[in-house]
Amino acid sequence: MPTCMECKSKAGKHHIIFKGNKSIIVYLPINEVDLCKQCHIKIHSDKDMDYKYKAILQARLQKLLPCEYYCLNSVKSILKLNNLQTKVFSKNVHPYKNGYKSCEIIKYLMGGKLY
Ligand SMILES: [Zn+2]
Ligand SMILES: [Zn+2]
Numbered sequence: 355m356p357t358c359m360e361c362k363s364k365a366g367k368h369h370i371i372f373k374g375n376k377s378i379i380v381y382l383p384i385n386e387v388d389l390c391k392q393c394h395i396k397i398h399s400d401k402d403m404d405y406k407y408k409a410i411l412q413a414r415l416q417k418l419l420p421c422e423y424y425c426l427n428s429v430k431s432i433l434k435l436n437n438l439q440t441k442v443f444s445k446n447v448h449p450y451k452n453g454y455k456s457c458e459i460i461k462y463l464m465g466g467k468l469y
Contacts, residue, residue: 358390365390368397370411371465378439379463384414408469415460423453433463 358365365388371379379385387407389397397403418432426449430440447454447462461468 356388358393359388360393361390363390363392366394368394368407370407371463375465377463377465378435378442379411379465381439382433382435384418384433385411387411405469408464412460412464412469415463416456419456419459422456423450424456424459425453429454429459 356365356367357363367386368389369380370385370387371377373380387410397407424432426440426444429435429443433439435443443462447458457468
């Protein structure tokens with residue numbers, strides 16, 4: 355049974371980058387966090403709490419993507435993207451000679467800004 359990251363009560367899933375954001379991260383497991391009903395209501399109205407979890411997500415991504423550049427196949431396998439998600443990714447992030455820049459990948463995934 356998942357427990358709330360804030361208070362250890364019985365928890366459900368919160369998407370750190372909300373649905374409605376066009377980033378493909380909305381549908382990836384890395385974007386999920388366990389929060390109980392009360393804490394879940396709180397995060398949707400408390401900007402500081404929302405930012406705290408966005409910073410956690412960004413740190414998760416930075417840990418997953420420590421190098422400066424990644425090729426599309428690496429991005430696909432590291433983030434466990436399906437073919438459609440990979441296609442959407444490649445349309446939204448600019449490729450350089452050495453591949454996709456880690457900081458730009460993360461910025462795109464975070465919904466276009468860094469925290
Ligand atoms: Zn939520
Ligand atoms: Zn809680």
